[in-house]
Amino acid sequence: MTQFNPLTVAVQMDPMDGINIAGDSTFHIMLAGQARGHKLYHYLAPDLTYRDGRVLAKARPVQVQKVQGDHFVLGDWEMLDLGRDVDVVLMRQDPPFDLSYITATHLLERVQAETLVVNDPASVRDAPEKLFVLDYAHFMPPTMITRDLAEVKSFLAEHGEIVVKPLYGNGGVAVFHVGANGANLSSLVELFKEKWVEPFMVQAFIPGVAEGDKRIVLVDGEVMGAVNRIPGKGEIRSNLAVGGSAAKTELTDREREICAALGPELKARGLLFVGIDVIGGEWLTEINVTSPTGIVSIEAFDGTDTGGMIWDAIDVRLAARAAD
Incomplete structure (x- = not known):
């Protein structure tokens, strides 16, 4: 049996009682960490405090189990010094990507010299899903970011059908x-x-979305799996949270090209767990770095241990820090 070095892990996420454990990636990562002997703490972003040069979190130890409705047990409150008391912070609360979220990245950035924060908070702040992706515009469908109605009308006239969505939205x-x-x-x-x-995003409509919007998960820049998310009847949105269904899939050559282009930059930025979205096997639409999902479905179809792969990548990062 493989022996793992037990870690103390603080998980910044949403309230435990509100998650759907059947598909929640953060819960799945916590299960995988607990199986390795890691001690887990849970706290919310508003529980962060900066005091006299230290970043603290009012947190509770948590144990998790795969029983919906009885999936967690919280211990007594503790005040953790995130730089001294823990080995890893998982920044996993869902957007909105607002000033509260940005403030949390600034605070967590201050513990980076002592504690590994996943994903890197400065990189999360600098790589919002629908803006970071513009660095790879040659892989994207025709795209506009604007607040100008005349520009939107011109774009519609050029492309025939369009999709309009908020720049910092999530979950479809x-x-x-x-x-x-x-x-x-x-x-x-x-x-x-x-x-x-803020402005909003406008993109040319890709009819291939009817066949699915593929979520590809990269761990430290390497492809770890993918799942095809198929829109429900009468929908263009394929997000599982709004009624999309998951299906087993393989990567196209174009998708492998996209991942090869993104991988080194994701790794360099400390974006250890990333989910990218590709429509029609060729059109990159988002690079999700805040709290990407999809690993539960991927494991169900492929039999991979993606949660374990994430912890393996964390171990590699910790070993590299220790060696510096």
Whole structure:
């Protein structure tokens, strides 16, 4: 039996009672870590405190088990010094990617010299999903980021059908398909401008989305698996959270080319667990670095231990830090 060095791990995530353990990647990573003997703590982003040069988290030890509704047991509150008391911090709370989220990255960046934070908080802050991907525009469908209705109308006229979505959205929320007649486009743009202060993203509609939106997981820059997410009836959104279904899949040559192009940069930025989205086997749409999902479905189809692979990559990172 493989012997693992037990670690103390603080997990910054959403409340434990609200997660769906059947598909939650963070819970799955916690299970894999606990199986290796790691001591886990749970805390929320608002539980962070900066005091006299130290970053603290009001946290509780947690044990997890694969029983929905009885999937966790929390211990008594402790005040952890994230630089001194833990080996690893997993930054895994879901977006919105707002000022609260950005503030958490700034605070966690201050413990990086002492404790490994996954994913690297500065890189998470500098690589929001729908902006970082612009570095790889040659792999993307035609894309616009704007608040200008005239520009959107011009883009629609050029491409026939478009998709409009918030720049910092997640989980398929507020993703709209606009047909060639542009019905309600003006009202939609007005709504986006009222709801969000930042610009929004507009992309040419890719009909291949009906055949699925592939989530490919990379761990420290290497492909660890993929799952095809197929939209529900009458939907263009394939996110599992909004009714999409998962299917076994393989990578196309184009997708391997995309992963080969992204991998070294992800590794260099300390983005250890990343999920990219590809439509039609060729069109890159997002690089998810905040709290990517998909590993539960991948393991179910491929029989891989993706959670274990993530911990293996963490061990390699820790060993490299110790050797410096």
